[in-house]
Amino acid sequence: MRYLYIILAIFFFSSCEKILFKKDRGSVDPIENFDYLWEEVDKKYSYFELKNVDWNQVRATYRPLLSENSSEEELFNVMASMLNELRDDHTNLITPFNVSKYNVSLNGPKNYRVRTIDEFYIPNAWQTGAFKHDFLHNGEVGYIRYASFMSNFSNSQMNLILERYKDTKGIILDLRENGGGSIFNVPALLGRFVEGKTHVGYSITRNGPNHNDFSEREDFYITPSSGIKYTKPVIVLIDRGSYSATTLFALAAKALPQMTLVGDATGGGGGLPNGGQLPNGWTYRFSVSQILDLQGNNYAEEGVPADIEVAFDWSDLTKDEILDRAIEEITN
Amino acid sequence: MNEIFKCALLTLLMSVSSLAISQEDSLRTNEDNLQPAEEIKLSNYYTLLSAGLTHPLFRDFATSPLFYDGLGINLNASWLRRAENRERIFMIDFGISGHAARVPKSDFIQPGAMAIFGTFSLFYQQLWKLEVLSNSKNNTKIGGAVVLTQHVRANPSLQNNTMGLENFSNLMATVQWTRDVSRTQTKQLNLWLIKPVFKPVKRDLRILFNLGVLNFNYRPGYAYTYDSEIQGMETSPVTWAFSNYKWSLNGYRFRTQVEYVKYLPNGNARSWSYLWESAHAPGKHEPFQMASHRIQYTIYFHTKKR
Numbered sequence: 001m002r003y004l005y006i007i008l009a010i011f012f013f014s015s016c017e018k019i020l021f022k023k024d025r026g027s028v029d030p031i032e033n034f035d036y037l038w039e040e041v042d043k044k045y046s047y048f049e050l051k052n053v054d055w056n057q058v059r060a061t062y063r064p065l066l067s068e069n070s071s072e073e074e075l076f077n078v079m080a081s082m083l084n085e086l087r088d089d090h091t092n093l094i095t096p097f098n099v100s101k102y103n104v105s106l107n108g109p110k111n112y113r114v115r116t117i118d119e120f121y122i123p124n125a126w127q128t129g130a131f132k133h134d135f136l137h138n139g140e141v142g143y144i145r146y147a148s149f150m151s152n153f154s155n156s157q158m159n160l161i162l163e164r165y166k167d168t169k170g171i172i173l174d175l176r177e178n179g180g181g182s183i184f185n186v187p188a189l190l191g192r193f194v195e196g197k198t199h200v201g202y203s204i205t206r207n208g209p210n211h212n213d214f215s216e217r218e219d220f221y222i223t224p225s226s227g228i229k230y231t232k233p234v235i236v237l238i239d240r241g242s243y244s245a246t247t248l249f250a251l252a253a254k255a256l257p258q259m260t261l262v263g264d265a266t267g268g269g270g271g272l273p274n275g276g277q278l279p280n281g282w283t284y285r286f287s288v289s290q291i292l293d294l295q296g297n298n299y300a301e302e303g304v305p306a307d308i309e310v311a312f313d314w315s316d317l318t319k320d321e322i323l324d325r326a327i328e329e330i331t332n
Numbered sequence: 333m334n335e336i337f338k339c340a341l342l343t344l345l346m347s348v349s350s351l352a353i354s355q356e357d358s359l360r361t362n363e364d365n366l367q368p369a370e371e372i373k374l375s376n377y378y379t380l381l382s383a384g385l386t387h388p389l390f391r392d393f394a395t396s397p398l399f400y401d402g403l404g405i406n407l408n409a410s411w412l413r414r415a416e417n418r419e420r421i422f423m424i425d426f427g428i429s430g431h432a433a434r435v436p437k438s439d440f441i442q443p444g445a446m447a448i449f450g451t452f453s454l455f456y457q458q459l460w461k462l463e464v465l466s467n468s469k470n471n472t473k474i475g476g477a478v479v480l481t482q483h484v485r486a487n488p489s490l491q492n493n494t495m496g497l498e499n500f501s502n503l504m505a506t507v508q509w510t511r512d513v514s515r516t517q518t519k520q521l522n523l524w525l526i527k528p529v530f531k532p533v534k535r536d537l538r539i540l541f542n543l544g545v546l547n548f549n550y551r552p553g554y555a556y557t558y559d560s561e562i563q564g565m566e567t568s569p570v571t572w573a574f575s576n577y578k579w580s581l582n583g584y585r586f587r588t589q590v591e592y593v594k595y596l597p598n599g600n601a602r603s604w605s606y607l608w609e610s611a612h613a614p615g616k617h618e619p620f621q622m623a624s625h626r627i628q629y630t631i632y633f634h635t636k637k638r
Contacts, residue, residue, distance in 0.1 A: 016586075017389075017610045017623035025397035026436040036397065044555055072440040094489075096441040187564040197564070205576075207554045215553075215576075223564025274557040275491030277396035281435035281443035283489050288555040 027279040030070040034063060036279055037079055037093075041086075046204075046271050046287050047301055048211040051087060055211075058085050072280075076100070083286070088301075089243060090273035091286040104267045105177075108240035111264050111312040112176035116320050117145070126164075129157040135168070137327050142171040146189070149181030149245035155227045158192060162228040170233035170330030172323065176263060180244025183272075190252055191225035193234055193259065198222045200252035202296070203272070205289040217292065222252060234259045235326040238306055244269035248291055250304035255294055260329060262310055263322045265303035376599070377635045380410035380423075384607070384628030388429050388449060390485070394556045394618040395493045396433070400447050404429020406626060408453075416461065419473065423455040427624075447487035454480045457542075459508055471510040477542050478503055479587070483622075492557045497573065498620055499550035500611055502585045504542040511537040534595040544585035544611075550577050551615030578616050585611040591630075599634030 027033065038059050048055055062082045066075060076093065080100030083091045093100040118125070122134040122143055130151030133144040142165030165171055190200075202217040236253050238246070238261055247266040253259040271287025278284065291300045299305070310325045384406040391399045408425035433445040459475035466472050478501075485496035512535075519530045553576030560575040561567075586609065593603040610623040 016608070017621075020584075020610055020612065021391070021621050021623075024399060024434065026399070026434055028436045028438065072438065096443050183559060183562070184565075184567070187562060187567075191564050203559045205553075205555045205558055218559070218561045220562045221564055223566055225565070272557055272559040273492055274555065275395065275489075275493035277398060277433070277445060277490065279397050279436070280438070281398065281433060281445065283443075283445070283491070285491050288557050289559055291559075 025279050026281075028072075029068060029279075030066045030075045031063070031068060033075060033278050033280050033282075034066055034079060034082075037284060038063075038082070040276060040284070041083070041286055043209055044206050044274065044286070044288050045086065045091075045211075046206050046214075046290050047086065047088065050290070050298060050301060053086060058082055073097075076282075083284075086286065088269070088271070088287055089267065090269050090271055092284065094283045094285075104243065104269070105241045108264055108267075109311060110241075110314075111239035111322060112174075112241065113312065113314075113317060113320070116317055117174075117323065120318050121320065121323060128161055129153045131157070131161055133161055133164075135165075136172070136323075137331055139167075140169045141327050141330050142168045143174065143323075144171060145174045146178060148178055149183075149185045149249075152182065152185060153188070155225075158189075158225075159228045162192060162230045165230070166228070168232070170235060171230060172235045172237060172326045172330070174237045174323070175242050175246050175249065176237050176239040176322070177241035178243075178246040179241065180246050180269060183245055183248065186245055186249050186252065187222050188225075190222045190249065190256070192227070192229050193231065194222050194224050194256060195229065195231060196224060198255065199294065200255040201248075201294060202292040203289050204292065205272075214290070217296075220248075220252065220291075222256075231258065233330055235329055236261050237263050237322055237326060238266050238304070239264040239322075240267045240303065243267040247300050247304055251291055251293055251300050254304065260308065261304070261306045262308045262326045262329065263306050264309065264311065265305045266300075268301045268303045270300035374637050375413050375415040375418075376637050378410075378412040378414065378601075379633045379635055380408075380412055380630050381633070382406070382408045382410070382605075382628050382630040384408075384605075384626045386427060386429060386624050386626040388427075388431075388451075388622065388624035390431070390449060390483075390620070390622040392485075392496055392498075392618075392620045394552060394620070395487075395490050395496065396445075398445075399434040400431035400445075400449070400487075401434055402429040402431035402447075402449055404449070406451075406628065412632075416471065418458075418460050420458040421456070423453070425451070425453040425455065427451040427453075445487060445489040447485055450484040452482045452484075457506055459506060465509075469512045471512075473506075473508045473510075475506050475508075476504060476545075477506050479542070479585070495573065497552075497577075498613060498615075499548075500585060500613060501548040501550075502544040503546040504585070504587065505545050506540065506542050508538065508540045510539075513537050536591075536593040536595075538589070538591040538593065540587075540589040540591070542585075542587035544583075546581065547583045547585050547611075547613075548579055548581055549583055549613035549615055549620070550579050551613060551617070551620060552577055554617050556618075580613070580615050582614045583612045583619070585609075593632070595632075599637075601632035601634070603630045603632070604628070605630065 065078045084102045089104045125132045125134040130153045136143045201220045204214040207215045270291035272289045273285040274288045275285045310322045389401045406427035410423040412421045429449045431447040457477035459473035462472045481500045483498050514534045589607045591605040595601040605628040607626040613620045
């Protein structure tokens, strides 16, 4: 008899969590998935007020387009359209058959052509890890191309590059069409261009159910690197394709007097995106924070403006007007 | 909530029922007790090494409404001091498992998500004999335990929320019933041509139940994802990751173990256990839930007696 009790106890415990836990919320019901995503965004998205988005109105517009019989493709299209109302490239719906994207860079002209640079400016460039670089203008200017903040770099690589250009009058750091990446590569790079700990901005994060509920400001400091530093003028090239971590870099550069932004405004994307999953297994992300400049202004999501606005002239592909303007700024 | 009470009540009733049955049995086998009276007062020290196959599942409402089912292994080392009247154990446990999201079936292209789930636990428990529910065949002990558990989860499909971290720290009330199921006399089976002989052997059946009394959990802030204060390259990733975490005193945690121990003539022993554990951590914002089922093999090294 006692063994019967033991066996019963094992069966009892093996299913006990089914009694304790709430029901399994996995579901392919289109309305349930739509409501789940709408609520998650409503609870945590950070730019409703700044972008003047009426999220209740968005729900009223898109929810009636779905029924319990809607196909997965229809569900994707409706939810993607809903998310694109946020005008935010940090906001995506990710499924096995498609990924939604707003494409903020298409809102402005293209200002970067890699072949023009490679063919007519730095045909014999060095490629040191994530950086492509060479001298310009008879060795007076150093040009460094950093295509993505996703690419990490070592101290020794950075030391080599800055040692190479130590006798130049200035450096051009080309961040056009750099779509962002690791936030930690921003202070790693900027730390080469400051001599003391420098306060460059703030971030604030959603911390409550109201659209204007935000945390206290979190400081963003740049601290000097222990490696080789460069304290002469630095021109940073930006455009609408400079997004996310590159927008953060540009915002920080505004606080550093030796740095000048040339080109077009960045694409924005200052908010940190989260990540989550719907009841049907699809995943999503959207911004949950904002970045502010030293005065507390929030313009970064719409793009950090260039100090000197210059556009690429596509009628002559042998010249890069933005790069030429940067060279002029250093050499004159 | 009623279901939770029913579950706890049923557990309690089954424990008490088992005790009642075992007391009845003990009257029959009392005279067959193997341990001399003077010996049971001594403390036996053991070092335990265990390996287990585990089936955990978890759900973190902050990032997904879906359960993640898994399969993995647990390894642990324990130091046990056991006597008739008192016992204490300190255990270090490490587990790792691979999980798949319990995604409903798609009629288009099936989505999926995988996660790695690591646990690290420290467990200390001290028990005292409850004379009223003990006799020569049954030993019932009550006491308490402190359990500290850290989870580390990685789920790349959640992008900036790939890393999931939470801590459970619990003060638990404990009941342990040990039933002496030793074979006291030589026994021979008659299987026609084969007639195996079984010598007397000391064996225990042990049932342990831990119930969280004070349940602390350390869970993320409202947004889950943060770009906290950055101090250049001096920013500690650990500080950054935990900067918005908060302690909460809520939820529950249960832990049960059914163990069959067989002693060797040299004092060492080996055992098979079934362990079940469940925890619910509401935190301040969105809850985390987990449960695990484990089959575990343990070797007891008898280190000393005094």
